């Protein structure tokens with residue numbers, strides 16, 4: 001079998017490649033994802049896949065096409081059905097076309113690993129499009145390994161995206177809704193909520209967390225300014241501290257979330273979200289507003305946690321207050337953006 005595997009990103013490819021290799025099938029990875037938005041996100045996903053495929057020595061082909069306009073033109077009148085009517089077919093069609101022109105006899109897609117995608121429709125489309133090109137569609141319900149693949153991806157430090165990919169799925173990061181309900185194959189279920197998570201206020205020896213706090217704010221001087229007077233909270237998972245936050249009183253109505261950080265290997269599990277919820281519950285009876293200052297990259301995260309009121313921008317904050325240039329992924333941190341959450345409205 002000569003298999004061309006449409007691949008949406010590195011984390012989704014992890015389980016698919018491992019699984020195929022365990023069956024002694026060697027896929028060629030095929031990157032074609034024209035509507036990932038914005039371009040920097042497209043680039044991060046593509047570059048991560050380049051690195052990953054190189055590191056595991058799998059053949060990979062990168063079809064460069066950043067097609068935002070084409071995607072918008074074709075989906076704007078029917079946003080609800082954009083996945084099955086445009087996004088999936090365009091990817092599968094291009095994969096089949098390339099496969100046919102380049103001597104592959106079988107195609108598949110990593111979209112089959114995600115419990116958030118419309119699995120049965122992808123299967124159906126895959127069969128149909130492969131047939132049109134006189135190819136086979138290799139179907140596997142990769143969803144059974146979704147969690148395993150994501151955990152491995154996190155462990156080896158792959159870039160983990162926070163939304164499906166297109167501009168409309170990116171919008172849902174800011175709004176508190178998610179239309180896609182995860183669906184696993186029959187007989188499989190998501191693990192129950194873990195109850196070994198605790199949050200406590202640490203009064204003594206707050207400096208023991210300095211090293212972790214420095215990952216979010218790399219200036220000891222800055223941290224020392226708020227650590228002494230601020231309140232420090234520790235979220236533990238199975239007794240291991242995994243997420244730390246520091247909150248400081250600004251005046252009788254306002255508190256500021258000065259620092260929040262999750263240990264790298266535990267990121268992506270929702271610990272920061274849990275911590276923020278705890279802090280809001282803790283402060284809402286005594287204060288009216290919680291503010292947070294953030295880099296541009298992290299605005300969507302805070303807006304989603306309810307910090308949806310823009311307060312102010314401090315121009316050049318990260319240049320004027322830090323000795324070295326700060327980078328968040330591909331983006332240099334320059335201005336500090338302040339957002340707030342109305343604690344009176346917090347449920």
Ligand code: SF4
Pocket residue numbers: 035082083087088164165166167168169
């Ligand atoms: S939500 Fe995902 S699958 Fe649907 S159109 Fe957007 S990128 Fe494609």
